[in-house]
Amino acid sequence: MREAIAGGWGTLAAMIRAHAFRDGLLMEGELLLGDAERLLEDEHVFVWIDVEQPDDEEIDALGSIFGLHPVTIEDAHHLHQRPKVELFEGYAFVVVHPLEMGSKEGDDGLIDQELHAFVSSGYLATLRYGPGPFSLDLVTRRWRAQPELLASEGGGFAVYVLIDEVVDGYLSIIEAFEDRADDLEDDVFSVGAAEDSGIALQERIFLLKREVVRLRRFAAPLRQALDLLQEEPKLAGSPLAPYYRDVTEHVIRVTELADNIRDLLTSLLEVRVSQVANRSNEIMKKLSAWAGIILVPTLIAGIYGMNFEGMPELRWALGYPAALGTMVLSGGVLYVMFKRRGWL
Known part of the structure; x- marks a missing residue:
């Protein structure tokens, strides 16, 4: 007390x-x-x-x-x-x-x-x-x-x-x-x-x-x-x-x-x-779209990077510009498609 x-x-x-x-x-x-x-x-x-x-x-x-x-x-x-x-x-x-x-x-x-x-x-x-x-x-x-x-x-x-x-x-x-x-x-x-x-x-x-x-x-x-x-x-x-x-x-x-x-x-x-969650989905869509765009050039580069002797395009004079053109064209087409669908 x-x-x-x-x-x-x-x-x-x-x-x-x-x-x-x-x-x-x-x-x-x-x-x-x-x-x-x-x-x-x-x-x-x-x-x-x-x-x-x-x-x-x-x-x-x-x-x-x-x-x-x-x-x-x-x-x-x-x-x-x-x-x-x-x-x-x-x-x-x-x-x-x-x-x-x-x-x-x-x-x-x-x-x-x-x-x-x-x-x-x-x-x-x-x-x-x-x-x-x-x-x-x-x-x-x-x-x-x-x-x-x-x-x-x-x-x-x-x-x-x-x-x-x-x-x-x-x-x-x-x-x-x-x-x-x-x-x-x-x-x-x-x-x-x-x-x-x-x-x-x-x-x-x-x-x-x-x-x-x-x-x-x-x-x-x-x-x-x-x-x-x-x-x-x-x-x-x-x-x-x-x-x-x-x-x-x-x-x-x-x-x-x-x-x-x-x-x-x-x-x-x-x-x-x-x-x-929606924002995360939007980010994932953009990442997936860019991954798809990069996939085709990567695939082409990977195929022609194998250096097999029997690949006819390796000796083609226009092979290099044709490969680059295909990469750019495919990437451009995919970019336009994804852009129209709102993925980019």
Whole structure:
């Protein structure tokens, strides 16, 4: 544990912070964890604790403060979990993955941060893992902008805002992916694309498709998770129903756009592979045509290069110019034939 004193954790380090809201209004100053535990007994107070890069002791301490089920504590110790909501007696365990666009395509195209949350009507504890850029400042700003909802709905409203900010990030990313997919479509069908047999365009399509699939893998489970969260009336009461419907619709939009973009990219990849195959066929046709043109002169030269004494043309005065003329004439005829058929 980063810092412990009798009666609870000491003054919070930069990686740990705790605040309380009384009747929806932020109370002055940060809290000690011992104070937070005491304030949980006040039904007019909502407590928020945020821990970045928590260690095992801190997770266990939170479990003790909030009376969490051992299964929840065990889950919180493990990373790389799929987005989900698990309901327990009096609280819910939530896993989401905030994402942000990176500076380049490929493996680093999406920056992922895993976030675990324990939420009840009177508290929200967030555990953030990874170096992701997701900030809770926007979340807390929205809490403070609607104190009446925070006061009446507590954790249900707080976790809604948290998930909504994550999903809004997904929307921004999927719209950027849609623009990139449109650009790729223009590139695939642009003049000269069919003549380019390089693999750079295929790589761009494949990398974008991989990022779209990755985004969908984080977004799709949230629909079921939100439905499950709304089954807990203490968290998602009727005043919050329109808000949860709205964020659910956003999740559906993200997954539908991801499906559409994935299908488009699959089609573009197939078209691009066909273009490259056709380009290869064109190259092979030209090589075959030139090989055919060279074949006749090579054949004539090979025959008369055998130097048999019984070959009458060897003593013919016009044999050499006749052989050259035959080579040129045959090559010219084949060139014209291949040119008319589009092989050259």
